[in-house]
Amino acid sequence: MTSTSRRTLLRAGLVAGGAGFLAACDPSRPDPAIHHGSASPGGPAISDGFVAPDGAEVRAAEAARKPGRARSFRMTATAGPIDLGGRTVNTWSFDGRIPGPPIRVSAGEVVRATLTNRLPAETTLHWHGLALRNNADGVPHLTQPPVAPGAEFTYEFTAAHPGTYWFHPHAGVQLDRGLYAVMIVDDPRETLQYDDEWTVVLDDWLDGVAGTPDAMLAKLQDGPGHGEQGGEGDSEVLGGPGGDVVYPHYLLNGRLPANPETFRARPGSRLRLRLVNAGGDTAFRVALGGHQLTVTHTDGFPVKPVKTDAVVLGMGERYDVLVDLKDGVFPLVALAEGKKGAAFGLVRTGTGTAPKPKVRPAALNGRIVGYDELVPAEAVRLDDREPDQVIQMELTGGTTSYSWGFNGRPLTHDKLAEHLVPIQAGQRIQLDLINSAHMWHPVHLHGHTFAVGSSSGPRKDTVNVRVEDSVSIVFDADNPGLWVLHCHNIYHAESGMMAALGYRR
Numbered sequence: 001m002t003s004t005s006r007r008t009l010l011r012a013g014l015v016a017g018g019a020g021f022l023a024a025c026d027p028s029r030p031d032p033a034i035h036h037g038s039a040s041p042g043g044p045a046i047s048d049g050f051v052a053p054d055g056a057e058v059r060a061a062e063a064a065r066k067p068g069r070a071r072s073f074r075m076t077a078t079a080g081p082i083d084l085g086g087r088t089v090n091t092w093s094f095d096g097r098i099p100g101p102p103i104r105v106s107a108g109e110v111v112r113a114t115l116t117n118r119l120p121a122e123t124t125l126h127w128h129g130l131a132l133r134n135n136a137d138g139v140p141h142l143t144q145p146p147v148a149p150g151a152e153f154t155y156e157f158t159a160a161h162p163g164t165y166w167f168h169p170h171a172g173v174q175l176d177r178g179l180y181a182v183m184i185v186d187d188p189r190e191t192l193q194y195d196d197e198w199t200v201v202l203d204d205w206l207d208g209v210a211g212t213p214d215a216m217l218a219k220l221q222d223g224p225g226h227g228e229q230g231g232e233g234d235s236e237v238l239g240g241p242g243g244d245v246v247y248p249h250y251l252l253n254g255r256l257p258a259n260p261e262t263f264r265a266r267p268g269s270r271l272r273l274r275l276v277n278a279g280g281d282t283a284f285r286v287a288l289g290g291h292q293l294t295v296t297h298t299d300g301f302p303v304k305p306v307k308t309d310a311v312v313l314g315m316g317e318r319y320d321v322l323v324d325l326k327d328g329v330f331p332l333v334a335l336a337e338g339k340k341g342a343a344f345g346l347v348r349t350g351t352g353t354a355p356k357p358k359v360r361p362a363a364l365n366g367r368i369v370g371y372d373e374l375v376p377a378e379a380v381r382l383d384d385r386e387p388d389q390v391i392q393m394e395l396t397g398g399t400t401s402y403s404w405g406f407n408g409r410p411l412t413h414d415k416l417a418e419h420l421v422p423i424q425a426g427q428r429i430q431l432d433l434i435n436s437a438h439m440w441h442p443v444h445l446h447g448h449t450f451a452v453g454s455s456s457g458p459r460k461d462t463v464n465v466r467v468e469d470s471v472s473i474v475f476d477a478d479n480p481g482l483w484v485l486h487c488h489n490i491y492h493a494e495s496g497m498m499a500a501l502g503y504r505r
């Protein structure tokens with residue numbers, strides 16, 4: 001993500017993309033890539049010719065996952081006060097905790113999760129990164145009706161692939177409140193050797209301190225010029241502004257830097273860190289003072305182990321890293337990329353005075369591993385194959401109008417089913433993400449784990465597209481249904497930067 005050679009590489013990948021139609025970028029012309037269905041009032045649009053989220057093809061794909069033992073979970077989305085460590089805010093959370101109670105299962109097990117909605121708004125749950133059955137994907141008006149206040153909804157799906165995942169609502173800007181939690185899918189044949197494990201969830205925080213996320217969205221959208229709230233600074237890694245929103249706080253596992261979480265371990269032990277960015281508008285640059293990190297997974301999927309000083313996580317991204325711990329007290333710092341401030345935690349293996357939250361370890365300015373340096377583990381590498389279809393998705397919009405979209409078309413959840421981009425089961429698909437905007441975008445595809453750049457690239461479900469850069473992503477259409485492609489900047493997504501791919505029947 002750091003090097004100019006990657007840009008050249010990816011541009012070459014675009015040119016070499018092969019045949020296939022190109023979506024029109026002129027919004028005034030009908031788009032040949034888009035299917036126009038007819039909306040039915042209140043419910044999802046009728047999408048003739050497309051696989052339904054609960055269709056026979058989806059049921060067959062789920063059966064092929066060989067569903068194992070079922071595990072039941074309950075979570076209640078609720079409004080109320082939460083202590084962030086010295087400061088109590090009124091916010092929305094799962095079961096009064098930030099992050100919410102984690103879910104942990106073994107690969108192949110069936111998750112049966114019942115959500116109770118005690119919020120004053122409709123909500124859903126989306127299981128970020130999982131290739132799951134389409135009608136459990138949690139996209140309102142596309143894969144399910146929204147869950148009304150006071151109502152319950154049960155999600156049931158096989159967790160087929162091991163890894164570090166997370167879940168959050170797919171409704172409005174709710175994920176920029178406290179509504180997020182981690183889901184870990186253990187590998188029954190885990191080969192990684194380590195002594196301890198620490199899951200670290202990073203977040204940018206304003207709710208109950210500087211208004212609400214809904215008020216922020218309204219402010220960003222409120223006419224020309226009002227979108228320019230950010231401007232704290234540029235990020236070399238992201239190629240431009242860090243984001244649109246100025247946050248008063250950054251949290252690590254729901255805690256403010258002044259009162260951090262401390263992970264205790266033995267000196268000489270090996271720690272597996274599972275890093276998750278649950279932020280709304282902030283990328284984080286993460287380093288552990290005095291240590292190198294060995295990246296073993298990104299977005300749940302294994303890579304050939306590679307050493308680095310720091311990693312940068314866009315919103316929605318995850319990295320698993322191994323660390324051989326030294327003797328002492330060490331700061332885990334997650335710098336808000338292109339912004340002011342950081343999330344902060346501590347690793348303690350011995351005696352000594354804890355470093356202060358303002359500390360900035362040298363490793364933050366060391367080597368940052370880029371996508372082009374990540375090589376997928378052999379078991380998850382896509383086979384070499386020419387794409388059957390190349391789809392161009394231009395990332396359009398800007399902070400002035402605060403209208404974002406793909407190919408010049410802003411879409412909201414209730415309009416996705418009317419504008420499906422058709423794909424066919426069995427195809428190798430290449431999506432060219434072309435960023436013409438002066439803003440970076442972490443682009444997330446539901447239901448699939450693509451390869452970044454080309455078939456030999458690392459497997460991921462969320463990819464940062466730098467300012468005025470392009471990235472191709474490649475995947476096999478092997479999970480029938482209707483799947484959202486969207487920016488994981490929640491303010492961009494809610495301002496139109498969403499699209500949906502539909503499997504043709």
Ligand SMILES: [Cu+2]
Nearest residue numbers: 441487489492
């Ligand atoms: Cu975006």
